[in-house]
Amino acid sequence: MRKQNQKLRSSKSSASCKCGAAMRGWLPSAHCCIRRGEKMLSFDSLTMIRRELHQIPEAGFKEFKTQQYILRFFAQLPAGRFELKSWRTGVLVKIKGTAPSKTLAYRADMDGLPITEETGYPFQSVHEGMMHACGHDFHMTIALGIAEHFIREPMKDDLLIIFQPAEEGPGGARPMLESKEFQEWKPDLITALHIAPELPSGTIGTKPGLLFANTSELFIDVTGKGGHAAYPHTANDMVVAASQLVGQLQTIISRNVDPLDSAVITIGKITGGNVQNIIAEKARLEGTIRTLSPEAMEKVKARIEALVKGLETAFDCSAAIDYGSMYHQVFNEKALTDEFMAFAESLPFAVVERSREAMTGEDFGYFLEEIPGFMFWLGTGSPYGLHHSKLQPDESALETALRTMIQYFAFKS
Numbered sequence: 483m484r485k486q487n488q489k490l491r492s493s494k495s496s497a498s499c500k501c502g503a504a505m506r507g508w509l510p511s512a513h514c515c516i517r518r519g520e521k522m523l524s525f526d527s528l529t530m531i532r533r534e535l536h537q538i539p540e541a542g543f544k545e546f547k548t549q550q551y552i553l554r555f556f557a558q559l560p561a562g563r564f565e566l567k568s569w570r571t572g573v574l575v576k577i578k579g580t581a582p583s584k585t586l587a588y589r590a591d592m593d594g595l596p597i598t599e600e601t602g603y604p605f606q607s608v609h610e611g612m613m614h615a616c617g618h619d620f621h622m623t624i625a626l627g628i629a630e631h632f633i634r635e636p637m638k639d640d641l642l643i644i645f646q647p648a649e650e651g652p653g654g655a656r657p658m659l660e661s662k663e664f665q666e667w668k669p670d671l672i673t674a675l676h677i678a679p680e681l682p683s684g685t686i687g688t689k690p691g692l693l694f695a696n697t698s699e700l701f702i703d704v705t706g707k708g709g710h711a712a713y714p715h716t717a718n719d720m721v722v723a724a725s726q727l728v729g730q731l732q733t734i735i736s737r738n739v740d741p742l743d744s745a746v747i748t749i750g751k752i753t754g755g756n757v758q759n760i761i762a763e764k765a766r767l768e769g770t771i772r773t774l775s776p777e778a779m780e781k782v783k784a785r786i787e788a789l790v791k792g793l794e795t796a797f798d799c800s801a802a803i804d805y806g807s808m809y810h811q812v813f814n815e816k817a818l819t820d821e822f823m824a825f826a827e828s829l830p831f832a833v834v835e836r837s838r839e840a841m842t843g844e845d846f847g848y849f850l851e852e853i854p855g856f857m858f859w860l861g862t863g864s865p866y867g868l869h870h871s872k873l874q875p876d877e878s879a880l881e882t883a884l885r886t887m888i889q890y891f892a893f894k895s
């Protein structure tokens with residue numbers, strides 16, 4: 483399905499707008515272009531918005547500056563053509579159609595990650611220890627671009643633009659979906675995209691059916707008896723217990739999950755003990771589970787519980803499991819996804835690829851449980867992947883995504 487006629491611009495564009503405005507911290511300077519009445523935000527405006535958002539990554543449900551940025555963006559646009567509601571740190575914007583019979587929707591997530599940025603960007607995060615390392619700055623920029631376009635050039639149907647907090651955790655989609663604010667404006671079709679650094683810039687990748695995995699966070703606290711480093715026989719060492727458990731957990735993947743199925747258990751963080759010559763009384767494992775079906779998730783959890791029970795006996799310790807937040811799989815509606823792929827393929831500037839399932843998680847899966855729609859990957863070709871401190875997605879993909887979504891919504895309306 484690949485086309486070679488794609489012409490994308492280099493990512494080395496200027497950080498200033500065509501109109502000469504410089505970036506100004508987290509204040510939305512993009513309004514200078516919007517005021518000039520352009521129908522679609524220019525490439526310079528898009529990159530400027532993305533860079534301003536990039537500077538202010540915030541944790542889930544703490545996206546206060548981000549929310550303010552979005553509200554100020556809409557304050558520059560012609561009132562009367564849209565309605566706006568805040569929901570916690572999120573924002574819902576309903577853009578009026580000329581003769582609506584349904585509501586289409588695009589969702590963008592808003593939060594950053596607790597990562598110390600190492601991109602060397604001149605516009606890198608001003609929030610120490612936080613980074614937009616999962617592309618949510620891109621997702622929001624595209625959402626603002628779509629919104630601005632259809633506020634100026636209304637289509638027939640209504641369009642809901644969803645700025646959803648806390649995708650990385652603890653999960654904003656489910657409570658937002660259940661909220662009165664969202665239910666009042668519940669759309670008939672919902673879409674979202676996610677940047678894919680491993681795909682060539684501008685590529686659109688998706689498939690009908692399962693796209694993203696079921697996820698569950700995993701926290702295990704083990705408590706034994708601490709003691710002097712020289713007297714191990716008088717203590718129950720929780721560093722040794724936790725280390726053994728890390729190895730045992732991997733046997734679930736190799737020995738309990740059907741080899742023709744797939745699952746992942748990743749322990750991303752271990753903490754325990756206080757100092758090098760004291761046997762640790764406590765240790766904590768923090769990780770995540772990924773499976774291709776909700777049933778496999780139940781099986782993996784049952785095995786974790788059995789292993790943890792065994793660990794309690796083996797180490798004469800106590801252990802507590804907390805599954806944190808869980809996300810339902812992203813399952814794309816077949817007819818809409820096939821139609822979108824064929825539509826995107828027909829665009830002269832688009833390159834479309836059929837994706838494989840990924841073990842990434844996305845709480846957008848909750849929206850898709852209730853509302854027909856789909857999610858797709860947007861290639862942003864970068865040598866560093868998602869959740870990496872050096873992630874540098876190619877900004878030219880912003881324009882490809884914006885043009886694709888504007889034309890898709892116009893086609894569906």
Ligand SMILES: CC(=O)N[C@@H](CCC[C@H](N)C(=O)O)C(=O)O
Nearest residue numbers: 650651697698699770842843844
């Ligand atoms: C697209 C992406 O990277 N999403 C995150 C979602 C995280 C969910 C939750 N905090 C967990 O770790 O299970 C991902 O890590 O896949």
